[in-house]
Structures are given as structure tokens and as C-alpha cells.
Amino acid sequence: xxxxxxxxxxxxxxxxxxxxxxxxxxxxxxxxxxxxxxxxxxxxxxxxxxxxxxxxxxxxxxxxxxxxxxxxxxxxxxxxxxxxxxxxxxxxxxxxxxxxxxxxxxxxxxxxxxxxxxxxxxxxxxxxxxxxxxxxxxxxxxxxxxxxxxxxxxxxxxxxxxxxxxxxxxxxxxxxxxxxxxxxxxxxxxxxxxxxxxxxxxxxxxxxxxxxxxxxxxxxxxxxxxxxxxxxxxxxxxxxxxxxxxxxxxxxxxxxxxxxxxxxxxxxxxxxxxxxxxxxxxxxxxxxxxxxxxxxxx
Ligand SMILES: Nc1ncnc2c1ncn2[C@@H]1O[C@H](COP(=O)(O)OP(=O)(O)O)[C@@H](O)[C@H]1O
Ligand SMILES: [Mg+2]
Numbered sequence: 001x002x003x004x005x006x007x008x009x010x011x012x013x014x015x016x017x018x019x020x021x022x023x024x025x026x027x028x029x030x031x032x033x034x035x036x037x038x039x040x041x042x043x044x045x046x047x048x049x050x051x052x053x054x055x056x057x058x059x060x061x062x063x064x065x066x067x068x069x070x071x072x073x074x075x076x077x078x079x080x081x082x083x084x085x086x087x088x089x090x091x092x093x094x095x096x097x098x099x100x101x102x103x104x105x106x107x108x109x110x111x112x113x114x115x116x117x118x119x120x121x122x123x124x125x126x127x128x129x130x131x132x133x134x135x136x137x138x139x140x141x142x143x144x145x146x147x148x149x150x151x152x153x154x155x156x157x158x159x160x161x162x163x164x165x166x167x168x169x170x171x172x173x174x175x176x177x178x179x180x181x182x183x184x185x186x187x188x189x190x191x192x193x194x195x196x197x198x199x200x201x202x203x204x205x206x207x208x209x210x211x212x213x214x215x216x217x218x219x220x221x222x223x224x225x226x227x228x229x230x231x232x233x234x235x236x237x238x239x240x241x242x243x244x245x246x247x248x249x250x251x252x253x254x255x256x257x258x259x260x261x262x263x264x265x266x267x268x269x270x271x272x273x274x275x276x277x278x279x280x281x282x283x284x285x286x287x288x289x290x291x292x293x294x295x296x297x298x
Pocket of ligand 1: 013014015016017018019021045221222223265266267268269271272
């Protein structure tokens with residue numbers, strides 16, 4: 001199978017671990033397959049985490065991003081081309097100015113730019129300066145078709161999107177093409193209500209005209225370890241149980257495959273260093289198991 005699988009990591013809440021999880025999954029999958037990571041969040045967390053060293057931007061990336069902007073090949077340029085004009089987008093070819101390829105052999109990267117913020121609040125109208133807009137939900141799908149043309153014969157096996165907390169047209173277009181949606185949550189009271197809201201909103205308002213529904217995984221991150229090794233606090237377990245019920249009810253009510261992953265990611269300071277230093281082995285093992293668990297359904 002050489003089809004690209006698209007994974008969107010989402011949550012309306014910030015700080016739950018979307019960016020961290022995007023990177024961790026990317027790392028694990030890249031041990032076997034080639035991966036394309038896309039930072040779709042104007043806050044640029046993933047981009048910064050991967051290209052800043054002690055506050056200084058990596059030289060190679062700096063040169064690359066200047067050239068990318070100059071050639072008008074940032075994600076924002078391409079989005080605006082798609083929205084505004086037929087010709088710009090039709091003429092746009094994916095090349096090395098669109099995809100940064102020097103992170104590692106198996107992980108390529110499309111970084112975010114700040115302009116994605118104004119793009120994300122662009123009114124969702126059919127008209128823009130009097131021009132008819134393309135159907136925005138098709139944006140990412142069409143970009144990825146161009147990526148596939150560029151990578152013909154050697155396609156990415158997985159594309160993982162680090163999504164912004166808020167909605168907006170780019171986010172909708174990502175969800176529209178996603179085969180898999182991963183929702184990290186944290187053990188707190190608002191998380192469960194937020195999860196219920198997010199799932200329902202996805203189902204009723206965002207994924208409405210999709211023929212093949214994406215599988216949804218909900219994953220507990222920042223689980224609080226208890227004193228006994230390998231176990232979590234009562235509170236973490238209580239919130240996990242509540243989230244699990246929300247996922248189960250959603251899945252039954254809407255006949256949509258949604259799964260709560262029974263293994264959690266613990267809260268640990270080691271995770272703050274993963275972008276530069278890798279993972280301690282005990283979390284690494286857990287994450288491999290979590291991915292194995294998910295992969296069965298993908
Ligand atoms: N399991 C974890 N243990 C400890 N800190 C974590 C964990 N997961 C994420 N963090 C930290 O929480 C903050 C928010 O994580 P991030 O991945 O940026 O979330 P989001 O992308 O959802 O905003 C970051 O400082 C990150 O290092
Ligand atoms: Mg983030």
C-alpha cells in the first residue's frame with residue numbers, strides 16, 4: 001500500500017500536548033516509514049521547537065525559510081493562492097522550497113508562518129474581493145495531491161498535522177482530508193466536557209459530507225503518576241473513565257469509529273526535552289505500544 005495516511009492531531013484546547021504528540025508520533029513512525037509533518041498552527045510551536053537552538057534559529061532552516069518566502073511558497077502563500085485565484089494555485093508546484101527536507105531522512109517538514117493567523121480568521125464566505133472562491137474544504141486535499149506528484153515513486157507513508165486550537169478554513173480542510181484524528185486530552189474537569197463538545201461538533205458540522213469517516217482516537221496525556229510505579233492517581237483514572245464513556249457513547253450514537261486509548265502518556269519533565277534529546281526508554285516503550293494499538297485500526 002503506498003497511499004498516504006493523513007493524521008490530524010487536534011483539540012480546541014491549547015496546551016494539551018498536540019504539538020508534542022505530533023512530534024513523538026512522527027519520530028516513532030519514521031523508524032519504519034517516511035513521514036511528512038505539517039505545522040498548521042500560526043503559533044508555530046512545532047516549527048520553533050524543531051528549528052530554534054537556545055533561542056537562535058538554525059542557519060540552514062533560516063536560509064531555507066527566507067528562500068521559501070521569497071519564492072512565495074509558504075503554506076500561507078499557497079492558501080491565499082488557492083482562495084484568490086485560479087492561476088496561482090494551478091501553477092503551484094510542490095518542490096524543495098515548499099517542503100523542508102533537512103530535519104532527517106525520514107521526517108520532512110512543512111513549517112508554519114505567522115500569516116496563518118490572519119488566514120485562519122478569514123471570513124468563510126464564497127466570495128472574496130468579488131471573486132468566487134474555491135471550496136475551501138478541498139484546500140489541503142489538493143495540496144497533498146501536488147505533494148504526491150512531487151514524491152511520485154517514493155511517497156510519504158504518513159502525513160501528520162499539528163493543528164491550531166481554533167477552527168478556521170485551513171483546519172476544516174485538514175479535517176476534511178484526514179484518515180485519522182487524534183485528540184490528546186488532559187486529566188481535568190473541563191477536558192471531558194470539551195471532548196464531548198468537540199466530538200459532536202466534528203460529527204454534526206465538520207465531517208458532514210465525508211464518505212469515508214476518519215477513525216478518531218482519544219489519548220490521555222499528562223496523566224498523573226501515583227506513588228506506585230506504572231499506576232496513576234485516582235483522579236487521573238476518574239477523568240479517563242469519564243472520557244472513555246464519552247467516546248463510547250459518541251461512537252454508538254453516531255456509528256463512528258472512535259476509540260479511547262487505554263494507555264496514557266504520563267506527565268513528566270522529560271517530555272519537554274523530546275524535540276532535541278529524544279525520549280527516556282520507559283515512555284518510548286509506552287508510545288510504541290500506543291502507536292501499535294492505533295496502527296491496527298488505520
Ligand atoms: N506528558 C507531558 N508531561 C509534561 N509536560 C508536557 C507533556 N505533554 C506536553 N507537555 C508540555 O505542555 C506544554 C503544552 O504542550 P504542547 O504540545 O505545546 O500542547 P498544544 O500543542 O496542545 O498547545 C508544553 O510546555 C509541553 O512541553
Ligand atoms: Mg501546539
